[in-house]
Amino acid sequence: MRPSGRHFLQIPGPTNVPDRVLRAMDLPTIDHRGPEFARLGRKVLDGMQTIFKTQGPVFIYPASGTGAWEAALVNTLSPGDRVLMYETGHFASLWMELATRLGFEPEFISGDWRQGAEPDAICARLKQDSKHLIKAVCVVHNETSTGCTSRIDEIRAAMDQASHPALLMVDTISSLGSIDYRHDEWGVDVSVAGSQKGLMLPPGLSFNAVSEKALAAAKSATSAKSYWAWDAMTGPNHSGLFPYTPATNLLYGLAEAIDMLHEEGLDNVFARHRKLSAATRAAVNTWGLEVLCSNPHHYSDSLTAVRLPQGHDADHFRQVVLEHFNMSLGNGLAKLSGRVFRIGHLGDFNTLMLMGTLSGVEMGFELAAIPYRPGGIMAAMDSLCGRTPAVASLKKAAND
């Protein structure tokens, strides 16, 4: 039996799919070779360019984001190619392992999982690579395991400073549609994205946005590939079609989601995420707990990972919250397992949903006997509506 009321799906993706998107998907599948489909295909292909902010092609896969990671690499690289990757957290590590499995030679700049990628480190490494053996730099824009956002414009500047010709590949899986992202302006060569986060869809679609430079690289790349091959996509995509059966109903949802993002306005979408993430951190600070991300310059607008005090199991806490409050929180991944929990505040989300979320966290602390200072939700409200901190005023009133 599902508990009463609406489930709070506050993992950092998949996110709450809006009814409009679900209903758009809830229609009969159409002929993927017919004229009606062709119009749909062009609509989503054109639309995704506006979301990635690119004039170049976007390729859409019937696949999870993991597939789009693979696509980015196998289309542009040849077996044994060296790639420079940055250890921002668990997903950066998974991408690195994937590159290894596929026969590339990733070099991993290590990180402490508490901040984004450091441009200087990338610049320094590239400068050493005078022979240009490094073919690509791979960075996760918003590391979903840690809640740290790397500054891609700074990474680009670092690469330019090193005058290195490597491709820049960026995972935007948990940032696209939530945090400002500019494929063309930032000189990204391959952007990787998935449907189930800021795009507000169920999982099942993933994306590559691709620069001219990446297309050129693809011409000489010798990695074996078929499903992921860009070259087979280009022709059919021109008329809105795909080389193999696309995930039609998810594309219906994508068309709707793109419309919704533009109806709200991308800048408003980003501002909304920024406001909600600030309120979340205000609550965490008041609780006396630590935001995992240690560098304010890298705070994520789409999720916040929270460290629990030593001796307290984050997974037990999450289970208490799920059972008592019908809310799913994100778990700590890999070396963070049991140490942190993650609050997703991205996608089709608003102020009162956040307040419900934070209330569930605060009550969960109580029930799970996690030491904390009450009042986090008051601080969140202060942050959200620019109020003189209520907790402070309460204390003051008590002293008067």
Add this chain to the structure above:
Amino acid sequence: MRPSGRHFLQIPGPTNVPDRVLRAMDLPTIDHRGPEFARLGRKVLDGMQTIFKTQGPVFIYPASGTGAWEAALVNTLSPGDRVLMYETGHFASLWMELATRLGFEPEFISGDWRQGAEPDAICARLKQDSKHLIKAVCVVHNETSTGCTSRIDEIRAAMDQASHPALLMVDTISSLGSIDYRHDEWGVDVSVAGSQKGLMLPPGLSFNAVSEKALAAAKSATSAKSYWAWDAMTGPNHSGLFPYTPATNLLYGLAEAIDMLHEEGLDNVFARHRKLSAATRAAVNTWGLEVLCSNPHHYSDSLTAVRLPQGHDADHFRQVVLEHFNMSLGNGLAKLSGRVFRIGHLGDFNTLMLMGTLSGVEMGFELAAIPYRPGGIMAAMDSLCGRTPAVASLKKAAND
């Protein structure tokens, strides 16, 4: 453009329709004279008996609750019949006006709209009616305009004490499926209900649960009637059919809603509403505002009406909340217009939805410049999880 995220529909009905119910309705209409429909018809007719807690017949109308008010009267009464009604608030008044329009002679025991019906007053009036001119006593179980719940068992006892043969008719529109109700045990003759509150459906269905005594009265009642006539329903209902085209897709939803109520267990449903309403009142008290219902014995578990301080317009406040927080609150009705707002906490609702709701109210006070004491949501959390009052502990900490 609809704002991002989920709308908080916190009026006291229509309530948040659960996805399961919406999806059950989202199916092709079937032949209302065929065998598949007959099974559906019997399922909902039988099921509604378990919700009203009656062995007697339940009649289902394709109509709003207002129609079921009309049905209760025209089936049992004759033109000019006297009915004793109790002014618990706006909906009791509307029912009284409806009785007047239909040619009955309602006598209205006046009330202050801040408590439920007073059994003693009813008993006293009935005792005076030695000729038994009063044919029916009509009471609203849960007055949606005020958030006061009359105690039907006590009313029944008062009528018994007066040894008066009048029929007892009860409006359960905003209580059925949210607050304990026992048609048979409490000796109710006609219970009136609608689909859009505790039954978690969209509006469009309404109900009469009917005792043997009411059926007997119907035999001699001479009011003109056709659409509402019970006698035309009985035969077709026996085999799960209806005398005219029923609202098939709403019945799909009703079947699902009945299943959901029983999956949770009616007692659990009632306890959930009780818990959420207590938390709401805790918040109101902390804010320094007044719950409209002045008698704790009559506090409603399904909604809370809150009085604003003199000089503050509740409708302006509601508009601020709608614009800033995408939440609909109930307005003050008739003489309460602009003076109160109402928080619906009934139907498919849970703890975190309530916390989002109360947070929106508290932030709305701030934005609308309503004088209030911050911390209502802390008090709600204290109430919800049995915590030592956090606000108190904060004050105490400040004093230490």
Add this chain to the structure above:
Amino acid sequence: MRPSGRHFLQIPGPTNVPDRVLRAMDLPTIDHRGPEFARLGRKVLDGMQTIFKTQGPVFIYPASGTGAWEAALVNTLSPGDRVLMYETGHFASLWMELATRLGFEPEFISGDWRQGAEPDAICARLKQDSKHLIKAVCVVHNETSTGCTSRIDEIRAAMDQASHPALLMVDTISSLGSIDYRHDEWGVDVSVAGSQKGLMLPPGLSFNAVSEKALAAAKSATSAKSYWAWDAMTGPNHSGLFPYTPATNLLYGLAEAIDMLHEEGLDNVFARHRKLSAATRAAVNTWGLEVLCSNPHHYSDSLTAVRLPQGHDADHFRQVVLEHFNMSLGNGLAKLSGRVFRIGHLGDFNTLMLMGTLSGVEMGFELAAIPYRPGGIMAAMDSLCGRTPAVASLKKAAND
């Protein structure tokens, strides 16, 4: 277990609800007193005027069509008023019984259930009524029990010829949105309609379109009424609201259905129904069976009732069709019970759905051992695509 594939719901209403309409209804209910609802309310109220082709008000009830019958009478008439009704079939008879139950005095011009209302008979009767005791003439535009369509423009002319001031009330339940209908042009005073036929919605909404003359009559009509009262509707409707809780989700569907009818174009909608009904009759003729409607001037475009040969039970036939072919056909009603079956070909319906339908009928004859001539579906195809009759050419080929 439901059989595989799509059910063919070929009763003459409720009809196949299009996915677009079902999906429009499958959204959360909103505050029926808020600004978003007001826009919806005005949209459907304005939209229904375009469907009825009237400049006057349309009232929308959360009720079946039967309720709108009642509304038409109780708003305009006083107890004991005489109404002239025409026995076109079962539904005309039900409306007459309803009028009787409500305390009016219907006079019934008898008919043979095989044609529409005869204007001359109405004219003659009205001429006799020199004292104008008859307050209203009630006609069913398209008699759903027989498949005969009365010509309302001719009825109007007949009333004018008699210079009689009676109101003209027309039941358009199974014609509106399927067969051309012109409330204003034809001088109708009250048009009655329901949601579940040409409007392509589930049942649960019904309508009164009302002339100035009817509104004037309503001012002095003394019938008891409340739920159905027009006067209580007018004020709230002005701003898109309703005097009691409306059936919000059905209104969502109505807004979508109105859009769909105008996207196709009402004239195209009517032409489509005309083409499909002609093909149906071509099939019936070829089968050697009789269309119940004996007057080609009155053939219905929305349904066809078919007489079975003596000694063959239409209900057994329908059961065979339901079991073998997953298709619901309409039954014979009242005195036609077992003698005819009815094929609904209205609403969201097209050529291939009709061919599936007629094929199921033809195969049903075979399985139920009804004597018939094969080839009805060939004749339907000939009719549909203007082909030289295929059966004839087959016979000719055989002779060559």
Add this chain to the structure above:
Amino acid sequence: MRPSGRHFLQIPGPTNVPDRVLRAMDLPTIDHRGPEFARLGRKVLDGMQTIFKTQGPVFIYPASGTGAWEAALVNTLSPGDRVLMYETGHFASLWMELATRLGFEPEFISGDWRQGAEPDAICARLKQDSKHLIKAVCVVHNETSTGCTSRIDEIRAAMDQASHPALLMVDTISSLGSIDYRHDEWGVDVSVAGSQKGLMLPPGLSFNAVSEKALAAAKSATSAKSYWAWDAMTGPNHSGLFPYTPATNLLYGLAEAIDMLHEEGLDNVFARHRKLSAATRAAVNTWGLEVLCSNPHHYSDSLTAVRLPQGHDADHFRQVVLEHFNMSLGNGLAKLSGRVFRIGHLGDFNTLMLMGTLSGVEMGFELAAIPYRPGGIMAAMDSLCGRTPAVASLKKAAND
């Protein structure tokens, strides 16, 4: 604007998705790492074993069927491995090209695209391969481009007769859930399937059913792989989870579809497809046209490809049908382009839907001026209900 009525999606997949499946998908996405998801995951993983009729593991990909082709090869083979493939038609050719692109060495037994794979040819070739250089035999069970079904049990017998250790890989994309298939009994090593045909889902999921022998081969296969890797699936699948984000909402639909197949009973499902395909061929024969499949032993139960007379363009014909009858038919692929059209009669499909389909084809011939003999739909009805051929009897009557 979409035309009125339901679209007939009679391409051989994607197929008509039943409402139950669409509605099951139309629910909020859940946490893919939580307990509710784990139950769903195990349900579909277990369920798919019953559909493939295997005790071995089934792997589910968020991908099109093309991805599952790739998965079958890269998990079991090493670069340069030889695979014996059989040219049954366009999809066999595409699989062969995919194998080439991925670095394997396919050897293609040529075929005329008018029948299934010939077991003797496979046996003969394998016997020549005394060194067992051939690592896998790849056959398409039901060739979607031609409507020819290879007999997998005979292929298995041929391999056994050759005593050859190659793996047997079978594409069941357009047969699974429509035509009897027995992974274990027939000794298949890897079965490939997709969601959008007999499984009645939208596209976006694909499958590998895998034998012990294939799992063993996977241990030493050195092809680069990550997204498709079976070994990464096994652990998480054990508890119902996946190594990367699964396509949750499609899995909801899959669970429902599996239930539906078992409610009907797989044998009933297969018999239904058999009956509908026989009726389709009866129509084609009567029209005087040729079924592309020239070998009755290989007739497909899920689709029928029809050859048009020389000089007539099948794509023009399909366009006429789409415009006039709102029906999508399958096009001729590759060398069959313009020469054939394909009728899909698989998935959630029934007798009357077929009759509508065939009627649209017959009327399309008329409108597109394709020479044909009328009466195909009569022959289909004869076939469907075991009637004495009506056309013959008509001719006979004409002669009498």
